[in-house]
Amino acid sequence: MKQCKAFIIGGSAGSLDVLLKVLPKVNVEISFPIIIVVHRKHGTDSLLPSLLSTRTSLHVKEVDEKEKIKAGTIYIAPSDYHLLIEQDETFSLDYSEKINYSRPAIDATFQTAAEVYQRKLVCLLLSGSNSDGVNGLKSVKAWGGTVLIQDPDSAQVPYMPEQAKLNVEIDRTLGVEDIAEFINLLL
Amino acid sequence: MAILVITDEHVEILLSDVLEKYGYDFTGYSRASLKRRISRVYALDKALSFAEFRYKVLNDPGYFKRFVEQITVNVTEMFRDPSFFRTLREEVLPKLGTYPFIRIWLAGCSTGEEAYSISIILKELNLLHKSLIYATDLNPSVLEKAAQSMFALSQMKQYSENYILSGGTKDFSSYYTANYSLVKFDDELKRKIIFSTHNLVSDHSFNEFQLILCRNVLIYFDRDLQHKVLDLFDESLDELGYLALGTKETIEFSRMANKYKRLPGEKIWRKIG
Numbered sequence: 001m002k003q004c005k006a007f008i009i010g011g012s013a014g015s016l017d018v019l020l021k022v023l024p025k026v027n028v029e030i031s032f033p034i035i036i037v038v039h040r041k042h043g044t045d046s047l048l049p050s051l052l053s054t055r056t057s058l059h060v061k062e063v064d065e066k067e068k069i070k071a072g073t074i075y076i077a078p079s080d081y082h083l084l085i086e087q088d089e090t091f092s093l094d095y096s097e098k099i100n101y102s103r104p105a106i107d108a109t110f111q112t113a114a115e116v117y118q119r120k121l122v123c124l125l126l127s128g129s130n131s132d133g134v135n136g137l138k139s140v141k142a143w144g145g146t147v148l149i150q151d152p153d154s155a156q157v158p159y160m161p162e163q164a165k166l167n168v169e170i171d172r173t174l175g176v177e178d179i180a181e182f183i184n185l186l187l
Numbered sequence: 188m189a190i191l192v193i194t195d196e197h198v199e200i201l202l203s204d205v206l207e208k209y210g211y212d213f214t215g216y217s218r219a220s221l222k223r224r225i226s227r228v229y230a231l232d233k234a235l236s237f238a239e240f241r242y243k244v245l246n247d248p249g250y251f252k253r254f255v256e257q258i259t260v261n262v263t264e265m266f267r268d269p270s271f272f273r274t275l276r277e278e279v280l281p282k283l284g285t286y287p288f289i290r291i292w293l294a295g296c297s298t299g300e301e302a303y304s305i306s307i308i309l310k311e312l313n314l315l316h317k318s319l320i321y322a323t324d325l326n327p328s329v330l331e332k333a334a335q336s337m338f339a340l341s342q343m344k345q346y347s348e349n350y351i352l353s354g355g356t357k358d359f360s361s362y363y364t365a366n367y368s369l370v371k372f373d374d375e376l377k378r379k380i381i382f383s384t385h386n387l388v389s390d391h392s393f394n395e396f397q398l399i400l401c402r403n404v405l406i407y408f409d410r411d412l413q414h415k416v417l418d419l420f421d422e423s424l425d426e427l428g429y430l431a432l433g434t435k436e437t438i439e440f441s442r443m444a445n446k447y448k449r450l451p452g453e454k455i456w457r458k459i460g
Contacts, residue, residue, distance in 0.1 A: 065436065
């Protein structure tokens, strides 16, 4: 199994349900951070971290800018900022133009993480209705990382993983019930 | 762009060029954002090679101006984060209104949307006549735009909603005149705004203020530069003055933190020590 230094999940419409099903089954001893970037409405800030923290004993928190990224923590991208990863493995936030009508844009996080973690990055794209994340997955692939998508057949809104499938060479397509198991086998 | 054409090394070369030639110091900026912005303008302007791009930045002052404008983030809106502006309206500005004169520094004002937002609140509180808003940015071109007080008509629906959510009760459209796709805000609103260049990295304190706003600027700076800029704000803020930052920014890590008390629920701190 490839070594993982960061596991990043991108999702849009229909992805919350998947997260709620997957997180309870993720091993609390994971040796890497899980970073979650989902599109949501601005102003609903503190709800998502507290909702997700009811489903896992892992520490769940919304990202603070310049925060050092730690293993064994689940980080949530704040609404209305792009979430970027710096070379020194800290987070930074960015309020530049929306990308694919989205802020946070999954592309921005995937792309900056790809350059930092390179072969040790694993990214998963979930259900969603636009094509955010596809360019990001291309970068991940180009830097030698691992690219996963939710099986479009299992997605509430299959468009996003379908677009990834059409445009990027995917390493694994996972059903909802297989995602946690995949994460738990990463080192 | 799957792999960015601009490498980390390119970024460092450009930063040192720009510092040496023009005196603009971006070396304390967070790199991930900067690299994305540089790659973006590189692609937008269809640069032929890094060498050509570098040459233009160094030798064409007009292009350098564009470079600075493009690598800094100038996205802003009126009454963004309405609850923040509600606190200004209901708590901060009424307190400052008891002073004979209110000096406000809006650092990193970009195209001016927040300056006009504050001006509107001051007018409604009947404080505008005794206030002065110093709106500064490192970027001369955004200041030129700000001084025109013209914004896109297409934004007004959103701004009007923000305004109402922030506690505004007037008809928002009474503040501007629409002309095709643009609106122009009343000249009265800008009479008390001074637009001026100021670079937080290299320029010093230039006055004493009762309120300093700097929202979503510090996120682009590394920790060292954040410390430096917060010291500058501390130096420029009167006793019992207020410092307002962006939703995801804080002074908690800084050396001045113990002199400040945060207003519950907002990123506003009052200088108490």
